[in-house]
Amino acid sequence: MSQKQSDVAILIPAYNEETTLSDLIDRLRSELPNCGIIVMDDGSVDQTAEVARSAGAVVLRLPFNLGIGAAMQTGYRYAKRKGYRIAVQVDGDGQHPPEEIHRLIEPIRQGADLVIGCRFLGRGDFKSPLMRRLGMLFFSFTISTLVGRRFHDTTSGFRAAGRSVIEYYSDHYPSDYPEPEAILLLCRAGFDVREVPAKIVERGGGHSSITAIRGVYYLFKVFLAIAMGTLRPVRRPGRENE
Amino acid sequence: MMMIDRVQLVSIVGSLSLLVLILELIRRGKLAERYSLLWIVTGAVLLGLSIWRGLLDNFAVALGIFYPPSALFLVGLVFVLLLILHFSVIVSRLSRRSRLLAQEVALLKEALREIQEGMGEEID
Numbered sequence: 001m002s003q004k005q006s007d008v009a010i011l012i013p014a015y016n017e018e019t020t021l022s023d024l025i026d027r028l029r030s031e032l033p034n035c036g037i038i039v040m041d042d043g044s045v046d047q048t049a050e051v052a053r054s055a056g057a058v059v060l061r062l063p064f065n066l067g068i069g070a071a072m073q074t075g076y077r078y079a080k081r082k083g084y085r086i087a088v089q090v091d092g093d094g095q096h097p098p099e100e101i102h103r104l105i106e107p108i109r110q111g112a113d114l115v116i117g118c119r120f121l122g123r124g125d126f127k128s129p130l131m132r133r134l135g136m137l138f139f140s141f142t143i144s145t146l147v148g149r150r151f152h153d154t155t156s157g158f159r160a161a162g163r164s165v166i167e168y169y170s171d172h173y174p175s176d177y178p179e180p181e182a183i184l185l186l187c188r189a190g191f192d193v194r195e196v197p198a199k200i201v202e203r204g205g206g207h208s209s210i211t212a213i214r215g216v217y218y219l220f221k222v223f224l225a226i227a228m229g230t231l232r233p234v235r236r237p238g239r240e241n242e
Numbered sequence: 243m244m245m246i247d248r249v250q251l252v253s254i255v256g257s258l259s260l261l262v263l264i265l266e267l268i269r270r271g272k273l274a275e276r277y278s279l280l281w282i283v284t285g286a287v288l289l290g291l292s293i294w295r296g297l298l299d300n301f302a303v304a305l306g307i308f309y310p311p312s313a314l315f316l317v318g319l320v321f322v323l324l325l326i327l328h329f330s331v332i333v334s335r336l337s338r339r340s341r342l343l344a345q346e347v348a349l350l351k352e353a354l355r356e357i358q359e360g361m362g363e364e365i366d
Contacts, residue, residue, distance in 0.1 A: 040348070060349060060352050062345070064344060066341055066344055077349060078352070081349070
C-alpha cells in the first residue's frame, strides 16, 4: 500500500463467492495495479470476507444480507468518503473480465458520468436463457421509451461511475434488482449515461440470483419501481435520503 | 329507550377492555404513543357503536345496508385494513433505516480496522 494509489475503485458485491473471489482479485491487481479493490460482503455465510481480505482487498462486511442494491450503495459510500474519482462495478463471480475495465473508464475520463458495459454491442458472444433474454429486452425497451434514448443492455452490472455519480449513488440507490432503475434515476437527474461494448463471459462459479419464481417478482418489482420512478419528483444531487 | 340487553352489555364490556388494554400497553411503554392513535380510535369507535345502537342503524341505513350488524363488519374490516397498511408503511421505514445502519456499521468497522492497523493514509 506504500506505492501511489490510483483514483479508481473497483466495487465488488459478493454473496458467498469464496470460490471465485481470490482469482478475480489477482486478475484485477495485475490489470490495474494501483486501484482500490473493495469487496462488499453482503452477509455471506462462507469464507468470502476472509478470502477477499487475504487477497488484499478492502472488505466492507455487512452484518446481514441486504441485497445487491444496498451492498452496492455501501461501496459507493466508501468510494465517496475515500475521495475516489471513478468507481467500477464488477461482479464477484468473474463474469466481468478485468481486461475490459479500461474500455469503461476511458469515457469517464472524457467527461461521461456513467458508462455501461453492454453485452449486445458486438464484443463477445453472450448467451443466456430465453426467459432472461426476454426480461432484458423488456427492461431495455421500457427504459429506452421512458428516457427517450436507446439503451441496449439495462441489466448489465458492469459499469463505471464518475465522481458526481459516486456522490449521487451514495444518497440514492435502488434496492433489490437495481440495474435498470439505477440508469433511469441518473437519466432523469440529467447525468451523461453512455454504453460501450464489453465482453461478458460465462459465470466462473456460483449461479444467477434470479430463479424462475423470483423472475416474476423481479419483473414486477422493477416495472413498478420504474413506473413510480417516473412519477416521483426528480432527486437532484446533494439531497440526503432519510 | 336505552334498554341494555345482553349483546349490548357484552360488546360494551368487550370494547372497554380493548381500550383499557391499549392504554395499559401505552402506559407500560410497550406500545409507542406515535403508533397508538389508530388503535385508540378503533377502540373508541367500537365503544361508541356498542353504547349508541342507533348510531349503527343510522349508519347502515345511510349506506343502504339492510342488516345493521353487517355494517359493523364493514367498519371493523376497514379499520383492520387501515391498521395493516399503517404497519406496512412503518415496516418499510424501519427496513430503510436498518439498511442505512447496516451500511454504516460496515463502513465504520472498516474505518476502525484501518486505524488499528495504523495505516489511515487517505488517497488524495
